[in-house]
Amino acid sequence: TDKPFGVNLITMHPQLTDLIEVCGRHGIGHVVLAGGIPPKGSVEAIKGFGAKVLVFAPTLALAKKLLRSGGDALVIEGMEAGGHIGPVSTSVLAQEMLPELHEDYLVFVAGGIGRGEAIAGYLEMGAVGVQLGTRFACATESIAHPDFKKAFFRASAREAVASVQVDPRLPVIPVRALKNKGTEHFTAKQREVAGLLDSESLEMAEAQLQIEHYWAGALRRAVIDGDVENGSLMAGQSVGMVKAEEPVADIIAELMSESEAALARR
Numbered sequence: 001t002d003k004p005f006g007v008n009l010i011t012m013h014p015q016l017t018d019l020i021e022v023c024g025r026h027g028i029g030h031v032v033l034a035g036g037i038p039p040k041g042s043v044e045a046i047k048g049f050g051a052k053v054l055v056f057a058p059t060l061a062l063a064k065k066l067l068r069s070g071g072d073a074l075v076i077e078g079m080e081a082g083g084h085i086g087p088v089s090t091s092v093l094a095q096e097m098l099p100e101l102h103e104d105y106l107v108f109v110a111g112g113i114g115r116g117e118a119i120a121g122y123l124e125m126g127a128v129g130v131q132l133g134t135r136f137a138c139a140t141e142s143i144a145h146p147d148f149k150k151a152f153f154r155a156s157a158r159e160a161v162a163s164v165q166v167d168p169r170l171p172v173i174p175v176r177a178l179k180n181k182g183t184e185h186f187t188a189k190q191r192e193v194a195g196l197l198d199s200e201s202l203e204m205a206e207a208q209l210q211i212e213h214y215w216a217g218a219l220r221r222a223v224i225d226g227d228v229e230n231g232s233l234m235a236g237q238s239v240g241m242v243k244a245e246e247p248v249a250d251i252i253a254e255l256m257s258e259s260e261a262a263l264a265r266r
C-alpha cells in the first residue's frame with residue numbers, strides 16, 4: 001500500500017529489537033508497543049527512524065512516565081477488551097486518566113466499545129480516538145476462519161470470559177476469550193500441574209513454563225485453522241454486538257454516524 005500504516009509489536013517478544021529494526025527498514029510510520037512496559041531503548045530505537053510510538057499503560061503514574069520519556073500517544077485498555085487484559089474497566093481507566101492527561105498528551109481509549117455513542121462519550125472526555133478489536137475481527141476483510149466468525153456471531157457478552165488462575169504458584173496472565181473446551185482443559189491442566197507440584201514430581205520453573213506455554217499458538221489455531229473448540233477465541237465483551245460479516249468501511253461508517261448523532265444531540 002502507499003497509504004500510511006502501523007505495526008503492533010508485543011513488548012515481551014524475545015526478538016523485539018530485530019522487529020523494530022525491520023519496521024525501520026520498511027519505513028513504518030507508527031509502532032504500537034503492546035502487552036507490557038516497553039523495554040529500555042525500544043522507544044528510542046523506534047523514534048530513531050522517525051516513527052511515532054504508541055504505548056500502553058495500566059496506571060496513571062506509568063502513563064505519565066512513558067509519555068514524558070518519549071511515547072507520542074497512549075492507549076488505555078480496560079478489562080472488557082478481547083485478548084490480554086488488566087484488572088480495571090475501561091470506564092474507570094478513562095475517568096482516572098483522561099482528565100489528567102488529555103490537555104498535554106494524545107490518549108486513545110480501548111475495550112468494550114461496540115457503538116458510536118460510546119466513542120462520542122470518550123471523545124467528550126478528552127480522548128483523541130478509540131481502538132476497537134472485537135468489532136472488526138469478523139469484518140469481510142478479516143482472514144479469520146468462517147468457524148471463528150460463526151462463533152463470534154453466536155456469542156453474547158457473558159460468554160467472553162477472562163481466563164482464571166487456579167493456583168497462586170502458577171501465574172496466569174488474564175486473557176478474555178469465548179468459553180470453549182480449551183478453557184476447561186486449561187483449568188484442568190492448572191489443577192494437574194498444581195498436583196504435581198504438591199507431590200514434588202515437578203520443579204516450580206518447569207511447572208510455570210507448562211502453564212505459560214499452554215496457549216502458545218492457540219489464537220492461530222482458532223483464527224486460521226478454525227479449531228474453535230481447542231484454540232483461543234479471543235473476544236471482548238462487545239462480541240454480543242457483532243452479528244454479521246460486514247466490510248470495514250460499513251462498520252466505520254455506522255460507528256461514525258452513531259457517534260455524530262450522539263454528539264449532535266448534546
Ligand SMILES: Cc1cc2nc3c(=O)[nH]c(=O)nc-3n(C[C@H](O)[C@H](O)[C@H](O)COP(=O)(O)O)c2cc1C
Nearest residue numbers: 034081082083110111112113132133134234235236
Ligand atoms: C482476536 C484479538 C486479537 C488481538 N490481538 C492483539 C495483539 O496482538 N496486540 C494488541 O496490542 N492487541 C490485541 N488485541 C486487542 C485489540 O488491539 C484492542 O485493544 C481490543 O480488542 C479493544 O477492545 P475490544 O475487543 O473490546 O474492541 C486483540 C483483540 C482481539 C479480539
